[in-house]
Amino acid sequence: MPEPDRLPAADLPPGAVRRASDWAVGNDGGRLFAVSRRCRHQLADLSAGRIDADGCLVCPWHQSRYDVDTGAMVAGPRGFLGYHGPTPGYSGVVRLLGAVVPLRVRRALRRGDDVVVE
Numbered sequence: 875m876p877e878p879d880r881l882p883a884a885d886l887p888p889g890a891v892r893r894a895s896d897w898a899v900g901n902d903g904g905r906l907f908a909v910s911r912r913c914r915h916q917l918a919d920l921s922a923g924r925i926d927a928d929g930c931l932v933c934p935w936h937q938s939r940y941d942v943d944t945g946a947m948v949a950g951p952r953g954f955l956g957y958h959g960p961t962p963g964y965s966g967v968v969r970l971l972g973a974v975v976p977l978r979v980r981r982a983l984r985r986g987d988d989v990v991v992e
Contacts, residue, residue, distance in 0.1 A: 879908075879991040886989050891931065893921035897991045899982050900942065902929045906982035907942040908991040914938070914972040915951045938972065945979045947972025 879895040886892050891900040897908045898920040909931060911920050918935040926932050930939040936951035950969035981992045 880985075880988040883984055883987055883989050889925055891921055891923050891925060893919070894989070894991055897921075897980060897982075898923065898931065899989060899991060900925055900931060901989075902942070905929070906984065906989060907931075908980040908982040909940065909942055909945055910978040914947055914975060914977070915968050920977075938968070940972070940977055943979065945976030947976070 879897055881892055881894045881899060886899060886901045888901050888903050891898055893911065894908070896911055898911045899906070899908045902925050909920065913920055913933040913935065915933065915936055915938050918933050920931055920933060922934040924932050926939065929942065930948060931942050932939050938947055938951045939949040940946065941948050947969050950966060950972070983990050983992060
């Protein structure tokens with residue numbers, strides 16, 4: 875059986891999101907989560923994202939928002955390529971894609987000095 879993906883727990887304080895191999899691992903006030911790292915919009919690395927006040931993972935490029943329990947996109951992007959601004963029709967299409975093809979979700983657990991993705 876392969877070794878699980880892990881990172882030091884000290885590198886994941888509350889509010890942080892970090893990379894652990896193929897996973898964006900976050901700490902939402904002590905609640906740990908792990909989702910696949912690539913945004914459904916333009917494949918941005920979600921491990922460089924942030925956690926918002928609702929506990930959603932926010933993409934660092936165009937602010938698509940993901941439910942970390944289901945992997946579904948709950949709000950579409952606010953931009954495209956280098957443009958940052960309103961894109962109502964386009965955002966709806968991308969949000970539909972994010973609902974049909976959600977992020978992969980795994981459990982993230984504290985084990986000793988590490989956070990492990992199972």
